Amino acid sequence: MVEQTPWWGGLLLPLVLVVFALAAASFDSVLAAKAAGAPRDFARPLRSAAGLLVQQRRGTLAADSLLWRAGGVALLIAAVLASAATPLGDWVVGDMSVGVVWFNAMEVVAWAAVWLVGWGANSAFGLVAGYRFVAQGLAYELPHMFALITAAVGAGSLRIGDIVAAQDGLWFVVWMPVAFVVYLLSVLGMAFFRPFDQATGADAAGGVLAELSGVDRLVFVAGRWLLLVSGAAMAVPLFLGGGHGPLLPGWTWSLVKTAAVLALLVWAGRRFPTIRVDRLQEIAWMVLIPATLLQALFVSVVVVWG
Amino acid sequence: MIPVWRDVLFWVCAVLAVVTGIAVFRVDSMARATFALLASFVFAAGTVMLLDLPYLGVLVILMMIMEMVVMAVFMIMYMMNPAGLMPMTMVHNPKGSLAIAVGTFVLLATGVLLVPWPSSQAPKPEDPTMQLGEALMGDKMLVMIVLGLALFATMVATVVLATHRGRYDRYGDRLERKRPQDPSRGGLGR
CATH class of the missing domain: 1.10.287 (Helix Hairpins)
Structure with a gap:
């Protein structure tokens, strides 16, 4: 039932993602203002973006500009490409037979992108933060992959459209709750969003963001928000039944569910304190991986004998 | 296309x-x-x-x-x-390595061009991913399981050999400590 859009669907996709990213950033700034007791500030993301557009670029001594810029651009492009496999109701930009693997490959680009941005500035803080993110990747990536595999096993297909179709009666979140929670955690981790934001931590003077300014900073920060949106949007077809829902058309349900997941992630980011990478590493390997393995085993048993 | x-x-x-x-x-x-x-x-x-x-x-x-x-x-x-x-x-030993690299490339490229590749009349499979999975996991399942075990054992052994602090460092010589003593706090149960 999920069908590929004509070519112009690919042009609309970045626009939809940007609208979601702006809305999420706006919500985040409202939450921040509320916590600080300041007046609500919806337009702050737009003002910051405009400010970065006109800001003059700062340089550093002996920076590797090629790798530095490449990191930001790669993050932005990969975040959009990751969503090419995500259906909006019945439409999808790229109806790939290996959609799950494609999504996984595109969000792994963040590993290279964040490390490159940290490396390129030739700054100690950026370098430390770049390594922090690689360590964080080693923590969240395996549980994340097992969560993806669990949804694919449940549907018996790597095609996102088949996974949505398999949830016609029962959403996967009902019998794969562990995989769903781990997936959401790993989305926060891959977008190095709070509480997994040590790569941009204030304890390292902003980490990979320390030396980024002007358009470069805008590209990188936008890429991070788009990656968060892409991750949140993919949770809908994987676990929340995609466009399935009563009364309203499929695309509305996809939008509503994506907005709900995104709001939950942004709220969680403001609610919980930053988790150190070494601490996350132990939690990931001792708790999350065994939990996702048991979840995958349970789903496999149900699929084989159910 | x-x-x-x-x-x-x-x-x-x-x-x-x-x-x-x-x-x-x-x-x-x-x-x-x-x-x-x-x-x-x-x-x-x-x-x-x-x-x-x-x-x-x-x-x-x-x-x-x-x-x-x-x-x-x-x-x-x-x-x-x-x-x-x-x-x-x-690059180390630039001339030698260049000769080896170019030689290997020429050898492989010649092989690609000279080998009479078989052409199949069979129709393309509907889902090559599925076919690949069956080819690997069907009659080769035992090999894959043994390989998996061997790889896993190698990884565990490497980590055990490389680890800086073992359980005796963390829990004491008689494993008497309730909580491990680690240089940096954090993680589970500490």
Whole structure:
């Protein structure tokens, strides 16, 4: 039932993602203002973006500009490409037979992108933060992959459209709750969003963001928000039944569910304190991986004998 | 896809894969060399996808990004200049290695052109990913299970050999401590 859009669907996709990213950033700034007791500030993301557009670029001594810029651009492009496999109701930009693997490959680009941005500035803080993110990747990536595999096993297909179709009666979140929670955690981790934001931590003077300014900073920060949106949007077809829902058309349900997941992630980011990478590493390997393995085993048993 | 486009894409991917592959040995920084190699692998994955093997193609991209990032960490760590931030060269014994590289390339390319490749009349499978999975996991299941066990045992053994602090360091010589004594706090139960 999920069908590929004509070519112009690919042009609309970045626009939809940007609208979601702006809305999420706006919500985040409202939450921040509320916590600080300041007046609500919806337009702050737009003002910051405009400010970065006109800001003059700062340089550093002996920076590797090629790798530095490449990191930001790669993050932005990969975040959009990751969503090419995500259906909006019945439409999808790229109806790939290996959609799950494609999504996984595109969000792994963040590993290279964040490390490159940290490396390129030739700054100690950026370098430390770049390594922090690689360590964080080693923590969240395996549980994340097992969560993806669990949804694919449940549907018996790597095609996102088949996974949505398999949830016609029962959403996967009902019998794969562990995989769903781990997936959401790993989305926060891959977008190095709070509480997994040590790569941009204030304890390292902003980490990979320390030396980024002007358009470069805008590209990188936008890429991070788009990656968060892409991750949140993919949770809908994987676990929340995609466009399935009563009364309203499929695309509305996809939008509503994506907005709900995104709001939950942004709220969680403001609610919980930053988790150190070494601490996350132990939690990931001792708790999350065994939990996702048991979840995958349970789903496999149900699929084989159910 | 129109065959012409397939040809164009193939040549773009093939030429760029070779160019970025050469760049690995021409750049003067380990970070650039690593990511030039990554670019080369990604373009090679493009040619794999043109063979209608999307699973293998995307998997090459996925694995190579992770591998190259981890490799960058180790390569820079083992470099002789501090932190790998100084200019370096990837080439040792330049003339010899160039001769070997060109010789190997010519040999393989000649092989590709001279071998009479079999052409099949059988129709393309509906889902090559499924076919690949059955080919690997069907009658070769025992081999794959043994391989998996061997790999896993190797990994565990390597970690055990490499670990700086074992359980006697953490829990005491008689394992008498309730809570492990670690240099940095955090994680589970501490």
